[in-house]
Amino acid sequence: MSLWEYANPKKFMALSGRLLPWIVALTVLSLGIGIIWGFFFTPDDYKQGSTVKIIYIHVPAASAAINAWAVMLVASLIWIVRRHHVSALVAKAAAPVGLTFTLIALITGALWGQPMWGTWWAWDPRLTSFLIFALFYMGYIALWEAVENPDTAADLTGVLCIVGSVFALLSRYAVNFWNQGLHQGASLSLDAKENVSDVFWLPLVVCIIGFELLFLALVLIRTRSEIRLRRAQALAARERLA
Amino acid sequence: MMPDLGKYAFAVLASYGATFALLAALVGVTVWHRAKSIRALAESEARMEKSDG
Amino acid sequence: MSALLFRDLRLAFRAGGGFGLGLAFFLLVAVLVPLGVGPEPTTLAKIAPGILWVGALLACLLSLDRIFALDFEDGSLDLLATSPLPMEGAVAVKALAHWLVTGLPLTLLAPVLGLLLNLPAESYLWLILSLLAGTPALSMIGAFGAALTVGIKRGGLLLSLLVLPLYVPTLIFGAEVIKRGASGADAVTPLALLVAITAVSGALLPFAAAAAIRVNLR
Numbered sequence: 001m002s003l004w005e006y007a008n009p010k011k012f013m014a015l016s017g018r019l020l021p022w023i024v025a026l027t028v029l030s031l032g033i034g035i036i037w038g039f040f041f042t043p044d045d046y047k048q049g050s051t052v053k054i055i056y057i058h059v060p061a062a063s064a065a066i067n068a069w070a071v072m073l074v075a076s077l078i079w080i081v082r083r084h085h086v087s088a089l090v091a092k093a094a095a096p097v098g099l100t101f102t103l104i105a106l107i108t109g110a111l112w113g114q115p116m117w118g119t120w121w122a123w124d125p126r127l128t129s130f131l132i133f134a135l136f137y138m139g140y141i142a143l144w145e146a147v148e149n150p151d152t153a154a155d156l157t158g159v160l161c162i163v164g165s166v167f168a169l170l171s172r173y174a175v176n177f178w179n180q181g182l183h184q185g186a187s188l189s190l191d192a193k194e195n196v197s198d199v200f201w202l203p204l205v206v207c208i209i210g211f212e213l214l215f216l217a218l219v220l221i222r223t224r225s226e227i228r229l230r231r232a233q234a235l236a237a238r239e240r241l242a
Numbered sequence: 243m244m245p246d247l248g249k250y251a252f253a254v255l256a257s258y259g260a261t262f263a264l265l266a267a268l269v270g271v272t273v274w275h276r277a278k279s280i281r282a283l284a285e286s287e288a289r290m291e292k293s294d295g
Numbered sequence: 296m297s298a299l300l301f302r303d304l305r306l307a308f309r310a311g312g313g314f315g316l317g318l319a320f321f322l323l324v325a326v327l328v329p330l331g332v333g334p335e336p337t338t339l340a341k342i343a344p345g346i347l348w349v350g351a352l353l354a355c356l357l358s359l360d361r362i363f364a365l366d367f368e369d370g371s372l373d374l375l376a377t378s379p380l381p382m383e384g385a386v387a388v389k390a391l392a393h394w395l396v397t398g399l400p401l402t403l404l405a406p407v408l409g410l411l412l413n414l415p416a417e418s419y420l421w422l423i424l425s426l427l428a429g430t431p432a433l434s435m436i437g438a439f440g441a442a443l444t445v446g447i448k449r450g451g452l453l454l455s456l457l458v459l460p461l462y463v464p465t466l467i468f469g470a471e472v473i474k475r476g477a478s479g480a481d482a483v484t485p486l487a488l489l490v491a492i493t494a495v496s497g498a499l500l501p502f503a504a505a506a507a508i509r510v511n512l513r
Contacts, residue, residue: 039258044248051250054257061261100268107264108257115253132460139457146447155510156443160457163439163503167461170492174464177485178471214265221272228279235286239293 009227012086016220023217031210034060037203054112056204060211062105065133068098068215072140073165076158085230086223088154091161092144093222097215099137106130125175132171136164150230296380296388303392306365317354317397318404324350325408336413343412344422344473350408351401351426352433352466359437360454362393363445363508372445376512382505387497390431390438390504398430414477421476421486428486429469432493435500436461442504446511465492 038056075091078084109127110120121127140157147153328346329339366372375385405426406419414422440458444450468489475482 035258049250050248050254053254057257057261096271097268100264104261104264107260111253111257111260115250132463135456135460139453139460142453142456143443146444146450146453152446152510152513156507159503159507159510160443163500164461167464170464171460171467174467174488177488178467218268218272221276225272225276225279228283232279232282232286235283235290239286239289 009086009231013224013227016224020217020220020224023213023220027210027213027217030206030213034203034207034210038207042199042203048116051112051115052200054108055200056207058105058108058112059204060208061101061108062130063208064211064215065098065101065105065130067212068094068101069133069136069165069168071215071219072098072161076161079154080158080162085154086227088158089223089226089230090219091157092154093219093226094215095137095141095144097218097222099134099141101211101215102130102134102137106134123179125172125179128175128179129168129172132175133168136168140164296384299375299380299385299388300392303389304395307361307392307396317358318400320357321350321354321401321404322408324353325411329412339413340415343409343414344418344470344477346412347405347408347414347422348425348429348466348470348473351398351405351430352462354401355397355430355433355437356455356458356462358393358397359441359458360444360451362389362438362441364441364450367445367511372508373512376509382508383501386438386442386504386508387435387501390435390497390501393438394431394434398426398434402426402430417479418473418477421473421482424486425469425472425489428472428489428493429465432465432489432496433462435493435496436465439500439504439507442507442511445508465489468492 035056039053042053042056044050044052072091072094075087075094079088079091106127109130113122113124113127114120140160143157143160144153147156324346328342332338332342363372366375376382378385402423405422409419409422437458440454440461443457444454447453468485471485472482472489475485
């Protein structure tokens with residue numbers, strides 16, 4: 001019994017159907033706790049005031065958006081190498097979720113930057129990278145929509161995802177080269193853990209878990225929908241032949 | 243119960259508002275897509291049954 | 296291989312082949328920007344590298360859909376697929392032909408437009424070098440985008456959307472070379488990176504583009 005068993009659509013449907021209620025429940029629980037904890041029960045930062053509350057959605061959305069891309073890349077590779085239809089559909093399902101998370105990260109970043117940096121939009125490396133990221137997602141989704149034959153669409157978007165990932169890494173490097181940016185300031189950075197006390201850290205971790213679970217739940221639901229539609233199409237095709 | 247957000251109230255509330263709006267739209271589309279797929283599959287399976295029987 | 300190259304070049308130079316389109320667009324950008332921004336020489340000198348690179352990039356984008364679309368429609372792409380020449384080679388040759396009719400003329404025209412934009416004298420060498428090193432990557436990346444969208448009717452907008460994010464590193468390093476060259480800073484690092492992008496695109500993207508074309512011809 002190997003992991004690849006679940007690449008069979010029937011097995012995938014059975015397993016994901018059994019897991020989904022639990023995942024949805026856990027998502028609601030962790031996201032609810034994290035957001036309420038972050039919004040109502042955390043103190044203001046002495047420097048950033050109440051805007052520190054924005055990190056409870058900004059950071060989880062940004063990290064989930066990057067993970068969504070990673071999921072898409074792995075799923076595309078599996079499709080191209082092993083030609084499991086479910087994995088192509090997972091890649092398709094992940095893209096709109098990733099795009100939404102990217103937009104959330106961009107919008108909350110702009111709203112936070114306005115009082116902090118004095119401007120809605122700064123060409124900060126991370127903001128710029130995320131803008132490019134959003135364009136990638138849009139192009140990827142548009143290519144899925146534009147190609148009619150599902151297998152052709154899966155192949156083309158798979159190639160695009162792989163090439164796009166290489167260029168996304170390259171862009172990240174280029175953008176850093178081009179502008180050193182505002183994110184790195186010590187008091188603002190989450191990378192320097194000593195600046196973030198547990199009061200902020202714990203609800204943030206809960207929120208990150210919540211966003212990842214939300215991503216998982218949405219991708220599973222969307223993949224299941226795609227499998228159903230695909231099966232309906234196959235049945236309709238068989239009917240025409242009969 | 244509402245925490246005092248001070249002078250940054252707009253930024254914080256707008257962030258949470260925009261996030262909830264986008265997530266609600268995403269969840270809405272996903273649920274609608276799911277309902278559509280269930281309907282489509284049920285229809286074509288029903289038709290298959292009829293043609294078999 | 297050379298037969299394919301000469302055929303593509305002949306088609307491009309023929310009337311309606313789109314050879315002049317990119318150049319005219321590049322010229323328009325260089326003329327319109329000072330009209331929009333104002334004639335201050337210092338302002339123009341400051342933004343000239345960016346304008347020239349953005350103009351070259353957009354001019355390149357204009358003619359991308361021609362790389363494969365016409366051959367796809369009249370069936371010569373199917374012939375190419377069955378010919379002894381591997382598809383990877385055909386793609387590379389077509390990208391080269393695209394560069395010869397857009398990238399190279401743009402590079403040669405750019406110094407003239409630099410005069411219009413009051414580009415500082417010490418930047419010209421870097422301008423030519425950066426365009427020479429960067430525009431082949433634009434053609435190769437564009438050929439990959441064109442290969443992805445070849446089967447799609449009215450895929451022009453989609454092609455631009457797919458290709459623009461891929462152009463970002465080339466644009467950033469290209470404009471950076473001129474900016475640094477003008478201020479006397481180290482311009483060799485971005486230039487080396489630009490050459491690296493072109494080399495890697497030229498070596499790897501033909502495989503991705505050929506795979507996409509095979510899928511589209513299936």
